[in-house]
Amino acid sequence: MKRKEQFVAKTFAGLETILKEELETLGAENCQLSKRAVTFEGDFDLLYKTNYYSRFALRILWQVHQFDFRDNKQFYENIYKYPAENVLDEKGKLAISVTMHNTIFQTPLFAAQLAKDAICDRFRERTDTRPSVDKEHPDVQFHLHLNENMATLFLDASGDSLHKRGYRVSIHPAQINEVLAAGIIKLSGWKHDCDFIDPMCGSGTILIEAAMQALNIPAGFYRKYFGFYTWKNFDRRLWNKITAEADIHDDVPVDFYGYDISPRFIGMAQANVRAARLADFIHLQSRSMFEVSVKNTPSCILFNPPYGERLDMEDISDFYKNIGDALKQHFAGCKAFIISSNMEGIKNIGLHPSRKYPLFNGPLECKFLRYDLYAGTKKNTAVRQTYGLDEKNVKKNDGIKR
Ligand SMILES: C[S@@+](CC[C@H](N)C(=O)[O-])C[C@H]1O[C@@H](n2cnc3c(N)ncnc32)[C@H](O)[C@@H]1O
Numbered sequence: 064m065k066r067k068e069q070f071v072a073k074t075f076a077g078l079e080t081i082l083k084e085e086l087e088t089l090g091a092e093n094c095q096l097s098k099r100a101v102t103f104e105g106d107f108d109l110l111y112k113t114n115y116y117s118r119f120a121l122r123i124l125w126q127v128h129q130f131d132f133r134d135n136k137q138f139y140e141n142i143y144k145y146p147a148e149n150v151l152d153e154k155g156k157l158a159i160s161v162t163m164h165n166t167i168f169q170t171p172l173f174a175a176q177l178a179k180d181a182i183c184d185r186f187r188e189r190t191d192t193r194p195s196v197d198k199e200h201p202d203v204q205f206h207l208h209l210n211e212n213m214a215t216l217f218l219d220a221s222g223d224s225l226h227k228r229g230y231r232v233s234i235h236p237a238q239i240n241e242v243l244a245a246g247i248i249k250l251s252g253w254k255h256d257c258d259f260i261d262p263m264c265g266s267g268t269i270l271i272e273a274a275m276q277a278l279n280i281p282a283g284f285y286r287k288y289f290g291f292y293t294w295k296n297f298d299r300r301l302w303n304k305i306t307a308e309a310d311i312h313d314d315v316p317v318d319f320y321g322y323d324i325s326p327r328f329i330g331m332a333q334a335n336v337r338a339a340r341l342a343d344f345i346h347l348q349s350r351s352m353f354e355v356s357v358k359n360t361p362s363c364i365l366f367n368p369p370y371g372e373r374l375d376m377e378d379i380s381d382f383y384k385n386i387g388d389a390l391k392q393h394f395a396g397c398k399a400f401i402i403s404s405n406m407e408g409i410k411n412i413g414l415h416p417s418r419k420y421p422l423f424n425g426p427l428e429c430k431f432l433r434y435d436l437y438a439g440t441k442k443n444t445a446v447r448q449t450y451g452l453d454e455k456n457v458k459k460n461d462g463i464k465r
Contacts, residue, residue, distance in 0.1 A: 067092070067104045069126035071217065074099060074119055077422035077431075078246040082119040089113055110220050110291065111298075111305045115283040118245035118276070121224050124206055124217035131212050134167065135177060138214065142181035145216060147203075150294045153190045156197035157182065160219075163209035178207055178216075202293040222290030229285030230339035233331035235266035239367050239402070243424055244272040245282065247431050250420055251365055251400045257317060258362040260397075262352035262389075264321030267332030267345065269365055274341045277315040284309070285339060319345040322355050353389050360396035367402045370427070383408035390414065395438040404429045 070091075074082045076099050083094045083101045089112050091103035103109075113123050127150075130141040151157055159178050161171035168174040182205075183193040194202075204219040226241040248269065253259065255277040261269045275282070283289070291297055319341075323329050329349040336345045348355075357364075368386055371379040383405070390399050391414065403409055404427040416432040423429060 066107075068107055068110065070103050070105070070110065070113070071097075071124040071126065072101045072103065072113060072117065072120040073122045073124070074101070075121070075240070075243055075246065075423050077420060078119050078242070081246060081249050082117070085117055085119050086113060089116055108301060108305065111302050114220055114225065114289050114291070115306055116281045116309075117225065118272070118282040119242060119249070120221075121226055121242050122219060122221045123225075125220050126215060126217050128214075128216040130214055132167075132214055133212060138167075138174075139177055139181045141214065142178045142216070143185050145182070145185075147182045147185065148189065148295075150218060150296055151182075151194055151203045152295055153186050153192045153194060155194045155202040155293075155295070156200065157194050157203050157205060158196060158198045158201035159205045159207060161207045161209065163207075165211045166209045167212075168209065174207060174209060178205070204290055218290075218294070220289065220291045222288060222292075225282065227286070228282060229287060230271060231266070231268075231335055232338045233266055233334040235268075235328060235331055237369065238266050239268050240424060241268055241272060243402075243422070244269045245276065247400065247402055247422070248273050248276060248365060250431060251363060251398070251433070253363040253365070255315060255317060258320065258357075258359045259317065260320045260322075260357065260362050260364045260394075261366045262322045262355060262364060263366045263368050264323050264332055264347070265328050267321055267335045267347065269367070270319050270321045270332070270345050270347075271335060271339050271341060273365070274315075274319050274344050275339070277317065278312045278341075278344070279309070280311050281306070281309045284311075315344065318358075320358065321345060321347045322350045322352055323347075324351045325349065353385055356393040357395075357397055362394070362397045364390070364394055364397050364399040366400075367424075368408070370403055370405045371408065379405060379408045380411045383411040384413055387412035387414050390434060390436055395436050397436050399434045399436055400431065401434070402429050402431045406430070 072082055072086060079096050079101055083096055086094055086101055086103050090109055091105050094101055094103045110123065110125055113120060128145040132138040132141055159175040161175045163171055163174060179196060186193040206217040206219050208215045228241050259273045264270055321332055326349040329347050332347050336342050404424065409430055414434045417435050418433040420431040422431050
Protein backbone atom coordinates (compact mmCIF):
# COMPACT_ATOMS: atom_id res chain seq x y z
CA MET A 64 0.00 0.00 0.00
CA LYS A 65 1.30 3.46 -0.92
CA ARG A 66 2.10 5.85 1.91
CA LYS A 67 -0.40 8.67 2.41
CA GLU A 68 1.26 12.06 2.09
CA GLN A 69 0.08 15.26 3.82
CA PHE A 70 -0.45 18.44 1.81
CA VAL A 71 -1.67 22.01 2.26
CA ALA A 72 -3.30 24.10 -0.47
CA LYS A 73 -3.33 27.87 0.11
CA THR A 74 -6.01 30.16 -1.27
CA PHE A 75 -7.86 33.47 -0.77
CA ALA A 76 -10.23 33.99 2.16
CA GLY A 77 -13.69 33.04 0.93
CA LEU A 78 -12.55 30.39 -1.59
CA GLU A 79 -11.72 27.62 0.93
CA THR A 80 -14.95 25.67 0.42
CA ILE A 81 -14.78 25.54 -3.38
CA LEU A 82 -11.08 24.64 -3.12
CA LYS A 83 -11.95 21.74 -0.79
CA GLU A 84 -14.58 20.47 -3.26
CA GLU A 85 -12.11 20.78 -6.12
CA LEU A 86 -9.40 18.88 -4.22
CA GLU A 87 -11.89 16.12 -3.38
CA THR A 88 -12.76 15.82 -7.07
CA LEU A 89 -9.04 15.43 -7.80
CA GLY A 90 -8.85 12.54 -5.32
CA ALA A 91 -7.80 14.28 -2.10
CA GLU A 92 -8.78 12.55 1.14
CA ASN A 93 -9.45 13.80 4.63
CA CYS A 94 -9.74 17.43 3.45
CA GLN A 95 -9.97 19.93 6.30
CA LEU A 96 -10.88 23.59 5.95
CA SER A 97 -8.51 26.03 7.56
CA LYS A 98 -7.87 29.79 7.35
CA ARG A 99 -7.08 30.61 3.70
CA ALA A 100 -6.06 26.98 3.23
CA VAL A 101 -7.22 23.38 2.95
CA THR A 102 -5.17 20.49 4.36
CA PHE A 103 -5.50 17.12 2.63
CA GLU A 104 -3.97 13.68 2.20
CA GLY A 105 -3.28 11.40 -0.70
CA ASP A 106 -0.71 9.60 -2.81
CA PHE A 107 2.35 11.46 -4.01
CA ASP A 108 0.72 11.72 -7.49
CA LEU A 109 -1.73 14.16 -5.99
CA LEU A 110 1.04 16.70 -5.57
CA TYR A 111 1.51 16.94 -9.33
CA LYS A 112 -2.19 16.62 -10.04
CA THR A 113 -3.30 19.43 -7.74
CA ASN A 114 -0.57 21.75 -9.00
CA TYR A 115 -1.65 21.17 -12.60
CA TYR A 116 -5.42 21.07 -12.25
CA SER A 117 -6.37 23.23 -9.27
CA ARG A 118 -7.93 26.55 -10.31
CA PHE A 119 -8.57 27.76 -6.77
CA ALA A 120 -5.22 27.04 -5.07
CA LEU A 121 -2.50 29.67 -4.91
CA ARG A 122 0.18 27.23 -3.80
CA ILE A 123 0.53 23.56 -2.81
CA LEU A 124 2.86 22.57 0.04
CA TRP A 125 4.03 19.02 0.79
CA GLN A 126 4.51 18.29 4.48
CA VAL A 127 7.77 16.32 4.82
CA HIS A 128 8.68 16.51 8.51
CA GLN A 129 7.10 17.42 11.83
CA PHE A 130 8.53 17.48 15.34
CA ASP A 131 8.35 19.01 18.82
CA PHE A 132 11.22 21.11 20.12
CA ARG A 133 12.06 22.92 23.36
CA ASP A 134 15.31 24.70 22.47
CA ASN A 135 17.66 25.58 19.60
CA LYS A 136 19.58 22.32 19.94
CA GLN A 137 16.47 20.15 19.63
CA PHE A 138 15.29 22.24 16.72
CA TYR A 139 18.64 21.89 14.91
CA GLU A 140 18.87 18.13 15.56
CA ASN A 141 15.39 17.47 14.27
CA ILE A 142 15.90 19.46 11.09
CA TYR A 143 19.23 17.64 10.64
CA LYS A 144 17.33 14.31 10.67
CA TYR A 145 15.28 15.27 7.60
CA PRO A 146 16.84 13.53 4.54
CA ALA A 147 17.03 16.64 2.35
CA GLU A 148 19.39 14.75 -0.01
CA ASN A 149 16.28 13.00 -1.41
CA VAL A 150 15.06 16.23 -2.99
CA LEU A 151 18.14 18.48 -3.16
CA ASP A 152 21.51 17.96 -4.82
CA GLU A 153 24.61 18.70 -2.75
CA LYS A 154 25.51 21.46 -5.22
CA GLY A 155 21.90 22.67 -5.44
CA LYS A 156 20.30 25.91 -4.23
CA LEU A 157 17.83 26.20 -1.40
CA ALA A 158 15.69 28.85 0.26
CA ILE A 159 13.77 28.68 3.53
CA SER A 160 10.75 30.81 4.44
CA VAL A 161 9.33 30.81 7.96
CA THR A 162 5.98 31.65 9.51
CA MET A 163 5.84 31.50 13.28
CA HIS A 164 3.51 32.02 16.18
CA ASN A 165 4.51 32.09 19.85
CA THR A 166 7.84 30.29 19.54
CA ILE A 167 11.19 30.41 21.36
CA PHE A 168 12.70 32.30 18.41
CA GLN A 169 12.94 36.08 18.44
CA THR A 170 12.83 36.37 14.65
CA PRO A 171 11.83 34.14 11.70
CA LEU A 172 15.23 34.94 10.19
CA PHE A 173 17.05 33.27 13.07
CA ALA A 174 14.89 30.12 12.74
CA ALA A 175 15.53 30.06 8.98
CA GLN A 176 19.30 30.36 9.50
CA LEU A 177 19.39 27.58 12.07
CA ALA A 178 17.33 25.32 9.78
CA LYS A 179 19.62 26.15 6.84
CA ASP A 180 22.70 25.28 8.96
CA ALA A 181 21.18 21.92 9.95
CA ILE A 182 20.35 21.02 6.33
CA CYS A 183 23.76 22.14 5.01
CA ASP A 184 25.71 20.44 7.83
CA ARG A 185 24.02 17.15 7.01
CA PHE A 186 25.22 17.49 3.40
CA ARG A 187 28.73 18.51 4.38
CA GLU A 188 29.16 15.59 6.73
CA ARG A 189 28.06 13.15 4.05
CA THR A 190 29.59 14.56 0.90
CA ASP A 191 32.07 17.21 1.97
CA THR A 192 30.13 19.76 0.03
CA ARG A 193 26.93 21.66 0.71
CA PRO A 194 24.11 23.44 -1.13
CA SER A 195 24.03 27.22 -1.39
CA VAL A 196 21.26 29.67 -0.54
CA ASP A 197 19.43 31.40 -3.38
CA LYS A 198 16.26 33.20 -2.34
CA GLU A 199 15.30 34.20 -5.89
CA HIS A 200 15.78 30.95 -7.81
CA PRO A 201 16.07 28.03 -5.41
CA ASP A 202 15.95 24.43 -6.64
CA VAL A 203 14.06 23.60 -3.45
CA GLN A 204 11.98 26.12 -1.55
CA PHE A 205 11.42 24.96 2.03
CA HIS A 206 8.74 26.42 4.21
CA LEU A 207 8.85 26.09 8.01
CA HIS A 208 5.74 26.66 10.05
CA LEU A 209 6.44 27.08 13.77
CA ASN A 210 3.57 27.06 16.21
CA GLU A 211 4.71 27.18 19.85
CA ASN A 212 6.82 23.99 20.23
CA MET A 213 5.66 22.32 17.05
CA ALA A 214 7.66 22.63 13.82
CA THR A 215 6.32 21.54 10.45
CA LEU A 216 8.60 21.46 7.43
CA PHE A 217 7.07 21.74 3.97
CA LEU A 218 8.40 21.74 0.43
CA ASP A 219 6.77 24.38 -1.75
CA ALA A 220 5.78 22.37 -4.81
CA SER A 221 4.43 25.28 -6.84
CA GLY A 222 7.41 27.64 -6.92
CA ASP A 223 5.73 30.72 -8.33
CA SER A 224 2.17 31.28 -7.12
CA LEU A 225 -0.32 29.25 -9.14
CA HIS A 226 -2.21 32.40 -10.11
CA LYS A 227 0.62 32.90 -12.62
CA ARG A 228 -1.06 30.73 -15.20
CA GLY A 229 1.39 31.49 -17.99
CA TYR A 230 -0.98 33.18 -20.47
CA ARG A 231 -0.48 36.76 -19.25
CA VAL A 232 1.75 38.65 -21.65
CA SER A 233 0.23 42.02 -20.87
CA ILE A 234 -0.12 43.63 -17.45
CA HIS A 235 -3.21 45.75 -16.64
CA PRO A 236 -2.87 48.23 -13.73
CA ALA A 237 -5.99 46.84 -12.02
CA GLN A 238 -6.06 43.25 -13.21
CA ILE A 239 -7.89 40.72 -11.08
CA ASN A 240 -5.92 37.80 -9.66
CA GLU A 241 -6.47 34.71 -11.84
CA VAL A 242 -7.30 32.44 -8.86
CA LEU A 243 -9.86 34.93 -7.60
CA ALA A 244 -11.33 35.25 -11.12
CA ALA A 245 -11.63 31.45 -11.39
CA GLY A 246 -13.16 31.36 -7.91
CA ILE A 247 -15.90 33.91 -8.57
CA ILE A 248 -16.81 32.21 -11.86
CA LYS A 249 -17.27 28.99 -9.89
CA LEU A 250 -19.24 30.77 -7.14
CA SER A 251 -21.54 32.29 -9.78
CA GLY A 252 -22.83 28.80 -10.57
CA TRP A 253 -22.44 29.38 -14.34
CA LYS A 254 -22.63 25.93 -15.93
CA HIS A 255 -21.11 26.84 -19.35
CA ASP A 256 -24.65 26.71 -20.76
CA CYS A 257 -25.12 30.32 -21.84
CA ASP A 258 -22.94 33.12 -23.24
CA PHE A 259 -20.51 34.78 -20.87
CA ILE A 260 -19.93 38.56 -20.90
CA ASP A 261 -17.36 40.71 -19.12
CA PRO A 262 -18.45 44.27 -19.98
CA MET A 263 -15.37 45.86 -18.33
CA CYS A 264 -12.86 43.20 -19.24
CA GLY A 265 -9.56 45.09 -18.94
CA SER A 266 -6.85 42.59 -19.88
CA GLY A 267 -9.36 39.74 -20.26
CA THR A 268 -8.55 37.67 -17.15
CA ILE A 269 -12.15 36.76 -16.27
CA LEU A 270 -13.00 35.82 -19.88
CA ILE A 271 -9.88 33.65 -20.21
CA GLU A 272 -10.57 31.87 -16.92
CA ALA A 273 -14.22 31.33 -17.95
CA ALA A 274 -13.21 29.91 -21.34
CA MET A 275 -10.61 27.67 -19.67
CA GLN A 276 -13.31 26.30 -17.35
CA ALA A 277 -15.77 25.73 -20.20
CA LEU A 278 -13.14 24.04 -22.39
CA ASN A 279 -11.78 22.08 -19.42
CA ILE A 280 -8.27 23.49 -19.96
CA PRO A 281 -6.20 22.71 -16.83
CA ALA A 282 -5.23 25.77 -14.79
CA GLY A 283 -1.53 24.90 -15.21
CA PHE A 284 -1.74 24.19 -18.94
CA TYR A 285 0.21 27.28 -20.02
CA ARG A 286 2.76 27.27 -17.20
CA LYS A 287 6.37 26.62 -18.09
CA TYR A 288 7.59 25.91 -14.58
CA PHE A 289 6.53 24.35 -11.28
CA GLY A 290 8.68 24.25 -8.13
CA PHE A 291 9.10 20.45 -8.22
CA TYR A 292 10.71 20.57 -11.71
CA THR A 293 14.05 21.24 -9.98
CA TRP A 294 13.67 18.67 -7.20
CA LYS A 295 16.09 15.75 -7.38
CA ASN A 296 13.22 13.26 -7.18
CA PHE A 297 11.19 14.89 -9.99
CA ASP A 298 9.43 12.06 -11.79
CA ARG A 299 9.09 13.32 -15.38
CA ARG A 300 7.24 10.19 -16.51
CA LEU A 301 4.63 10.51 -13.78
CA TRP A 302 4.24 14.21 -14.58
CA ASN A 303 3.81 13.49 -18.30
CA LYS A 304 1.23 10.83 -17.49
CA ILE A 305 -0.77 13.19 -15.26
CA THR A 306 -0.72 16.09 -17.70
CA ALA A 307 -1.64 13.78 -20.63
CA GLU A 308 -4.84 12.83 -18.80
CA ALA A 309 -6.29 16.33 -19.37
CA ASP A 310 -9.56 16.05 -21.27
CA ILE A 311 -9.61 19.39 -23.12
CA HIS A 312 -12.75 20.03 -25.20
CA ASP A 313 -12.36 21.21 -28.82
CA ASP A 314 -15.39 23.44 -28.70
CA VAL A 315 -18.13 24.87 -26.50
CA PRO A 316 -21.66 25.81 -27.58
CA VAL A 317 -21.40 29.29 -26.05
CA ASP A 318 -19.59 32.53 -26.82
CA PHE A 319 -17.51 34.86 -24.68
CA TYR A 320 -17.79 38.65 -25.12
CA GLY A 321 -15.53 41.28 -23.63
CA TYR A 322 -15.81 45.06 -23.77
CA ASP A 323 -13.68 47.83 -22.38
CA ILE A 324 -13.87 51.56 -22.88
CA SER A 325 -10.10 51.70 -23.35
CA PRO A 326 -8.67 50.56 -26.71
CA ARG A 327 -5.32 50.12 -24.97
CA PHE A 328 -6.77 47.62 -22.48
CA ILE A 329 -8.60 45.79 -25.27
CA GLY A 330 -5.20 45.49 -26.96
CA MET A 331 -3.87 43.88 -23.77
CA ALA A 332 -6.84 41.51 -23.61
CA GLN A 333 -6.24 40.54 -27.25
CA ALA A 334 -2.59 39.77 -26.51
CA ASN A 335 -3.49 37.59 -23.48
CA VAL A 336 -6.30 35.82 -25.35
CA ARG A 337 -3.94 35.06 -28.24
CA ALA A 338 -1.32 33.74 -25.79
CA ALA A 339 -3.98 31.44 -24.34
CA ARG A 340 -4.94 30.39 -27.91
CA LEU A 341 -8.57 31.31 -27.19
CA ALA A 342 -9.17 33.91 -29.91
CA ASP A 343 -11.75 31.63 -31.62
CA PHE A 344 -13.93 31.77 -28.54
CA ILE A 345 -13.48 35.22 -27.00
CA HIS A 346 -14.78 38.26 -28.91
CA LEU A 347 -13.36 41.60 -27.82
CA GLN A 348 -14.41 45.15 -28.66
CA SER A 349 -13.47 48.54 -27.38
CA ARG A 350 -16.83 49.96 -26.29
CA SER A 351 -18.39 51.47 -23.21
CA MET A 352 -20.53 49.09 -21.19
CA PHE A 353 -23.22 51.76 -21.26
CA GLU A 354 -23.59 51.36 -25.03
CA VAL A 355 -23.69 47.58 -25.36
CA SER A 356 -26.61 45.16 -25.01
CA VAL A 357 -26.82 41.45 -24.46
CA LYS A 358 -26.76 39.36 -27.66
CA ASN A 359 -28.36 36.18 -26.35
CA THR A 360 -30.65 35.95 -23.34
CA PRO A 361 -29.95 34.59 -20.83
CA SER A 362 -26.24 35.34 -20.58
CA CYS A 363 -23.96 35.37 -17.58
CA ILE A 364 -22.51 38.86 -16.94
CA LEU A 365 -19.53 38.86 -14.59
CA PHE A 366 -17.08 41.70 -14.01
CA ASN A 367 -15.01 43.79 -11.69
CA PRO A 368 -15.64 47.49 -12.29
CA PRO A 369 -12.98 50.01 -11.28
CA TYR A 370 -12.82 50.11 -7.48
CA GLY A 371 -11.75 53.73 -7.56
CA GLU A 372 -8.47 52.74 -5.79
CA ARG A 373 -6.07 52.30 -8.65
CA LEU A 374 -8.04 53.97 -11.43
CA ASP A 375 -8.86 57.64 -11.39
CA MET A 376 -12.68 57.87 -11.24
CA GLU A 377 -14.22 61.31 -11.07
CA ASP A 378 -17.42 60.27 -9.45
CA ILE A 379 -17.51 56.67 -8.41
CA SER A 380 -21.09 56.91 -7.11
CA ASP A 381 -22.51 58.11 -10.42
CA PHE A 382 -20.43 55.54 -12.22
CA TYR A 383 -21.87 52.66 -10.18
CA LYS A 384 -25.39 54.08 -10.57
CA ASN A 385 -24.89 54.02 -14.35
CA ILE A 386 -23.76 50.38 -14.09
CA GLY A 387 -27.03 49.51 -12.29
CA ASP A 388 -29.08 51.35 -14.93
CA ALA A 389 -27.20 49.68 -17.80
CA LEU A 390 -27.69 46.22 -16.28
CA LYS A 391 -31.38 46.85 -15.84
CA GLN A 392 -31.93 48.33 -19.29
CA HIS A 393 -29.61 46.33 -21.54
CA PHE A 394 -29.15 42.98 -19.80
CA ALA A 395 -32.69 42.07 -18.69
CA GLY A 396 -33.23 38.33 -18.41
CA CYS A 397 -29.60 37.70 -17.40
CA LYS A 398 -27.79 37.08 -14.15
CA ALA A 399 -25.10 39.63 -13.36
CA PHE A 400 -22.23 39.24 -10.91
CA ILE A 401 -20.03 42.07 -9.68
CA ILE A 402 -16.95 41.96 -7.48
CA SER A 403 -15.91 45.24 -5.92
CA SER A 404 -14.24 46.59 -2.81
CA ASN A 405 -15.96 49.93 -3.19
CA MET A 406 -18.86 49.58 -0.71
CA GLU A 407 -20.11 53.12 -1.44
CA GLY A 408 -20.12 52.35 -5.15
CA ILE A 409 -21.99 49.08 -4.61
CA LYS A 410 -24.77 50.88 -2.71
CA ASN A 411 -25.26 53.13 -5.72
CA ILE A 412 -25.88 50.27 -8.14
CA GLY A 413 -29.49 50.58 -6.98
CA LEU A 414 -30.45 46.93 -7.57
CA HIS A 415 -31.12 44.37 -4.85
CA PRO A 416 -28.48 41.65 -4.85
CA SER A 417 -29.97 38.19 -4.52
CA ARG A 418 -26.72 36.90 -2.99
CA LYS A 419 -23.64 38.38 -1.39
CA TYR A 420 -20.30 36.67 -0.77
CA PRO A 421 -17.53 38.30 1.30
CA LEU A 422 -14.13 37.83 -0.40
CA PHE A 423 -10.62 39.25 -0.44
CA ASN A 424 -8.71 40.43 -3.51
CA GLY A 425 -5.24 40.34 -1.96
CA PRO A 426 -5.49 42.74 1.00
CA LEU A 427 -8.68 44.39 -0.33
CA GLU A 428 -11.93 43.32 1.28
CA CYS A 429 -14.51 42.80 -1.46
CA LYS A 430 -18.10 41.88 -1.96
CA PHE A 431 -19.17 39.52 -4.72
CA LEU A 432 -22.80 40.20 -5.56
CA ARG A 433 -25.38 38.48 -7.68
CA TYR A 434 -28.23 40.32 -9.40
CA ASP A 435 -31.14 38.59 -11.11
CA LEU A 436 -32.12 40.97 -13.87
CA TYR A 437 -35.77 40.52 -14.68
CA ALA A 438 -37.59 42.50 -17.34
CA GLY A 439 -39.89 44.29 -14.88
CA THR A 440 -39.75 42.04 -11.82
CA LYS A 441 -39.82 38.38 -11.09
CA LYS A 442 -43.29 38.81 -9.62
CA ASN A 443 -44.56 41.04 -12.43
CA THR A 444 -43.17 38.80 -15.13
CA ALA A 445 -45.16 35.91 -13.67
CA VAL A 446 -48.30 38.08 -13.36
CA ARG A 447 -47.97 39.33 -16.94
CA GLN A 448 -47.44 35.83 -18.26
CA THR A 449 -50.47 34.54 -16.36
CA TYR A 450 -52.91 37.37 -17.11
CA GLY A 451 -51.46 38.87 -20.28
CA LEU A 452 -51.13 42.25 -18.56
CA ASP A 453 -49.02 44.96 -20.09
CA GLU A 454 -46.34 46.58 -18.01
CA LYS A 455 -48.09 49.91 -17.28
CA ASN A 456 -50.92 48.10 -15.47
CA VAL A 457 -48.57 46.33 -13.11
CA LYS A 458 -47.49 47.96 -9.86
CA LYS A 459 -43.89 49.18 -10.15
CA ASN A 460 -41.65 46.81 -8.25
CA ASP A 461 -38.74 46.22 -10.56
CA GLY A 462 -35.89 45.66 -8.12
CA ILE A 463 -34.73 49.29 -8.39
CA LYS A 464 -34.50 51.07 -5.03
CA ARG A 465 -36.34 54.38 -5.22
C1 LIG B 1 -10.78 46.77 -12.52
S1 LIG B 1 -10.52 46.94 -14.23
C2 LIG B 1 -10.88 45.32 -14.85
C3 LIG B 1 -9.66 44.45 -14.83
C4 LIG B 1 -9.87 43.13 -15.49
N1 LIG B 1 -10.78 42.27 -14.78
C5 LIG B 1 -8.52 42.45 -15.66
O1 LIG B 1 -8.27 41.42 -15.00
O2 LIG B 1 -7.68 42.96 -16.39
C6 LIG B 1 -11.91 47.83 -14.75
C7 LIG B 1 -11.94 48.14 -16.23
O3 LIG B 1 -13.14 48.84 -16.52
C8 LIG B 1 -12.88 49.64 -17.66
N2 LIG B 1 -13.98 50.63 -17.79
C9 LIG B 1 -14.16 51.78 -17.11
N3 LIG B 1 -15.30 52.38 -17.54
C10 LIG B 1 -15.84 51.58 -18.47
C11 LIG B 1 -17.02 51.65 -19.27
N4 LIG B 1 -17.88 52.66 -19.17
N5 LIG B 1 -17.26 50.63 -20.11
C12 LIG B 1 -16.40 49.60 -20.25
N6 LIG B 1 -15.27 49.51 -19.54
C13 LIG B 1 -15.00 50.47 -18.65
C14 LIG B 1 -11.51 50.20 -17.38
O4 LIG B 1 -10.93 50.67 -18.59
C15 LIG B 1 -10.80 49.00 -16.75
O5 LIG B 1 -10.07 48.31 -17.70
